[in-house]
Amino acid sequence: MVCPTNIYRNEETTEDNIFYIPEERWNEMIGKTGPRETRKEVLFEFANLHRILTQLGMEIYLFTHESFEETPDAVCVNDWFRSFPATGETPATLIIHPMKAPSRQREKFNPVLLSLLESTYKRFFNLTPCEQGDLKVSDSFHCKSTALNDAGDKKRYYLEAHTITLDRINNVGYCAVGKNVRASNEVKKIWKEITNYELVEFHLKNEEFYQKLHNTNFIFNMGTDWAIVCFEAISPEEQLIIRERLSKTKKLIISISKQQLTNFGAAGVLEVLSSNHKPAMLISTSAESALGAENVELLRGCVEVLHVVDVSALEYTCGGSLSSLLGFLY
Structure with missing residues (x-):
């Protein structure tokens, strides 16, 4: 986890992330509380989340980020790397994903965090060169992308981690296809070769709102025995295909609406393993409200313990929720 010691509204990502609150509402909130009080609230929420995870028996490696690094979204550490068990x-395998925004790219250069990853994973694939248009894998943890400076008109390639929702039980990845999704076909091919996962792609509905979605995770989240999906966001021709595919996995399927989606009904749910190696669940207060009591009780039946966690200030500030805040080391 990366403590949001220098979190602030990231202007580089607000343009194509519809989950940020509108700028006028943000300015109104900041005007009432001030940046310092907002950050204080974010840090309080993060500390409470860390406390709950520790009580569940999870081993947490905690990092910070400094103001000079200019990485306002560093708390969303799960966006730029994924690991897979032996x-x-x-x-065990680590993939470092190519990110779109320069500030998100800079998150990958935290020397202390990289040192931990480097000492943990001997099999790793750094896809950072894709950010500068080179479709190759680097054999160095410390490879930097020239996209941080000036890559000219060269095409760049991305595959942010949350563009693929993983079914780790069945070795399947689900990826939304839309004009704003930060996932290049060329990098998807590399990802499939590395992971040996089946990749199931589906198209977002051809409506302005859905075409603005940038990550699969916001409409499609999944755990050991459950899946939360906004079928309304999927093209009509593919909705039944995805539903039938999920039904074969025997997972509980919770269908959410557009309204529930926009209130983190999917991204605000996170499954972790407790100290007894049984699944536990965290749900943000936003997601709890969006999903409703009946759906929350259904999810409670899929895990040993469920905690509701308030991360509202974090959600408002970084445009993400619980599913982005933990980078899992398998």
């Missing part, structure tokens, strides 16, 4: 003769 299988057979294949050791």
Whole structure:
């Protein structure tokens, strides 16, 4: 986890992330409380989240980010790397994902965090060169993208981690396809070769709101025995295909509306493993309200314990929710 010691509204990502609150509402909120009080509230929420995770028995590696790094969204550490457990003769694997915004790219250069990842994973794939138009994998943890400076008119390639929702039980990834989704076809091919996962792609409905969605995770989230999906966001031709595909996994399927989606009904839910290696669940207060009591009780039946956590100030500030705040080390 990265403590949001220098979090602020990221102007680089507000343009194509519809989950930020409108600027006028943000300015009104800041005007009432002030930046210092807003950050204080964010830090209080983060500390409470950290406390709950620790009580569940999770081992937490906690990092900070400094103002000179200019990484306002660093708290969303799960956006730029994914790890996979060892299988057979294949050791545990780490993928470092190519990010779109320069400030998000800079998050990958935290030397202390990189040192932990480097010491943990001997099999790793750094896709950072894709950010500057080079479709290749770097064999260095410390590779930097020239996209941080001036890449000219060269095409850049991205595959942010949350553009693919993982079904780790069945080795399947689900990826939305839309004009704003930060996932390049060329990098998806590399990802499939690395992970040996099946990649199921579906198109977002051809409406302005849905075409503005930038990550799959906001409309499609999944855990061991459950899936939360906004089928309204999927093209009509593919809705039944995805529904039938999920039904075969025997997971509980909760269908949410556009309104529930915009209030973090999917992204505000996070499954973790407790100290006894049984699944536990965290739900943000926004997601709890959006999903409703009946759906929350259904989700409660999928895990051993469920905690409701208030991360409202975090959600308002970074345009993300619980599913972005933990980078899991398998």
